[in-house]
């Protein structure tokens with residue numbers, strides 16, 4: 537997975553590669569799909585949600601340019617795999633999931649793997665997690681119509697935020713930077729994510 541899918545497509549940052557070699561992706565995948573854990577595609581994780589394709593997890597991680605001092609906010613815990621990768625690379629990880637069942641399952645795996653720097657919240661991640669803000673890095677792993685305003689407010693000056701922005705069926709993976717309070721946007725590539733459902737995302741009925 538690391539050589540063929542991630543490095544060959546251009547994600548070669550040594551710290552990022554080490555994290556992907558270390559985190560056991562199959563433990564985050566439901567048992568019936570575990571034999572496909574390292575394949576080049578997303579997989580179902582229950583509640584109609586998915587664990588993203590390994591390469592897209594790697595690309596989004598790489599775009600954040602994480603340092604060991606970063607406080608990171610993730611919206612969309614899902615399986616917990618992306619959060620575990622972030623926990624290898626940042627200092628503290630705060631991750632929010634709207635489905636209680638997924639959040640609980642991920643939290644159990646974090647405990648089993650002894651990740652002590654990850655905190656999980658069940659709720660609407662479009663509002664962020666003000667208590668621990670500002671965050672040097674924010675990653676949104678579901679697609680939004682635009683950047684949820686609370687997330688930009690909770691992003692630190694010079695911080696980076698990665699988010700898929702666009703319509704329900706296709707989006708642009710977008711890198712946002714905060715410079716002197718202003719939003720600088722860079723479109724990275726096309727992508728397809730499940731929707732971000734919440735007050736500053738899509739409504740459940742959209």
Ligand code: SAM
Nearest residue numbers: 587612614615617618633634661677732733734
């Ligand atoms: N990062 C995950 C992983 O490593 O498995 C993959 C996330 S999956 C593509 C997107 C997740 O975002 C789903 O689990 C979904 O329930 C969650 N989600 C959607 N809207 C949300 C919201 N407003 N707040 C928190 N989580 C949300």
